[in-house]
Amino acid sequence: xxxxxxxxxxxxxxxxxxxxxxxxxxxxxxxxxxxxxxxxxxxxxxxxxxxxxxxxxxxxxxxxxxxxxxxxxxxxxxxxxxxxxxxx
Numbered sequence: 001x002x003x004x005x006x007x008x009x010x011x012x013x014x015x016x017x018x019x020x021x022x023x024x025x026x027x028x029x030x031x032x033x034x035x036x037x038x039x040x041x042x043x044x045x046x047x048x049x050x051x052x053x054x055x056x057x058x059x060x061x062x063x064x065x066x067x068x069x070x071x072x073x074x075x076x077x078x079x080x081x082x083x084x085x086x087x088x
Contacts, residue, residue: 004044005056008035017083024081027070028053031077050075 012018012034018026032053036046047053054064057077068076 004039005035005047006060008038008044009060012038018080019083020080022079025065025068025070025076025078026081027073028057028064028075028077029073030070030082031057034082 009018013020017034028050032047032050035053038044039046047056054075054077058064062080063078064075065078066075068074070076
């Protein structure tokens with residue numbers, strides 16, 4: 001796995017931007033946007049497709065459910081949630 005993604009995920013968890021909880025769910029689209037925002041500001045390679053993110057999350061041991069929806073978008077990663085940043 002590209003270490004940039006793993007490093008970002010670990011950083012986001014340490015900074016409480018991502019909360020790991022077994023019963024939580026997160027939109028894969030939202031997670032993709034969060035990573036790409038970080039990657040762009042740090043001159044890292046962006047993830048072009050949602051599928052790339054899903055593959056990386058599966059490598060980290062998370063499950064993906066393409067039938068569940070959050071905010072009318074299909075596809076959730078199970079076991080974590082993103083803490084919304086209201087400062088934008």
